[in-house]
Amino acid sequence: MSVLLRRTKRSMPVASNWSTRLSLQQDLLWSRWQALSSRDQLALSILMVFLILFVGGYGGYTVHQAAKASKEDYQQQVTDYFWLRSQAANIDSTALAALDSQNDSSAQPPASRVNTLLNGSGIDNAQVVAAGDKVQLSFTNDSQALVSAALAKLEQQGLQFNQLTMQQDLASKQIQVQATVSF
Structure with missing residues (x-):
């Protein structure tokens, strides 16, 4: 070859x-x-x-x-x-403004931050109290979707639920939420 x-x-x-x-x-x-x-x-x-x-x-x-x-x-x-x-109509501009202001004011005390988040989610008259390094919150609302969205928003902001209790009054259909969260 x-x-x-x-x-x-x-x-x-x-x-x-x-x-x-x-x-x-x-x-x-x-x-x-x-x-x-x-x-x-x-x-x-x-x-x-x-x-x-x-x-x-x-x-x-x-x-x-x-x-x-x-x-x-x-x-x-x-x-x-x-x-x-299709979800554009569901976006709450006040909630977005509250989130923007919350991001700018991360120096707020934890209780104020939680209260701002709840107000931005549509939960009014929430009782928010700082207890050491944790925050205790309590509120009532008749919309299960609004309550779920508010709790999800708290979780998205890095809060961890240490305790969460939800009860619904059968007569008034109000959902009562009590929680303890930490950052």
């Missing part, structure tokens, strides 16, 4: 540009292809077709999976966008 390689290297003229070198390589491959027996040509042809189909099929499958994932991601983002737009 090395003898054939040395002969072909000696017989190949030096090419000056890329197209000439490419045509020389094609001529060399074609002459070697012609030198193969018909059985070897058939076997190599079948192997090349298989490799082309395998690589093309796998590449097509990979591109299809990536396109499918991209489409699902896009559809999820569109769904999220329209959901956010």
Whole structure:
């Protein structure tokens, strides 16, 4: 085999540009292809077709999976966008202003911060008392959604509930909340 390689290297003229070198390589491959027996040509042809189909099929499958994932991601983002737009009417501008003022006044005492958060959530007349490093709060409201949103907002601001008691009066439907929170 090395003898054939040395002969072909000696017989190949030096090419000056890329197209000439490419045509020389094609001529060399074609002459070697012609030198193969018909059985070897058939076997190599079948192997090349298989490799082309395998690589093309796998590449097509990979591109299809990536396109499918991209489409699902896009559809999820569109769904999220329209959901956010539908919730725009539910945003309470006073609550946003209270949050902004609370972020600016983080030097407030803990009880004042809790009271500001509750007022921003729509809970009026809450009783908030500082007890050492904890804050005790108590309020009543007839809306379970408002109570849940207020408690969630307290939790989002980094408060941890040490104790939480919720009771509903069956006659007035008022929900009474008593909690102890810490920062």
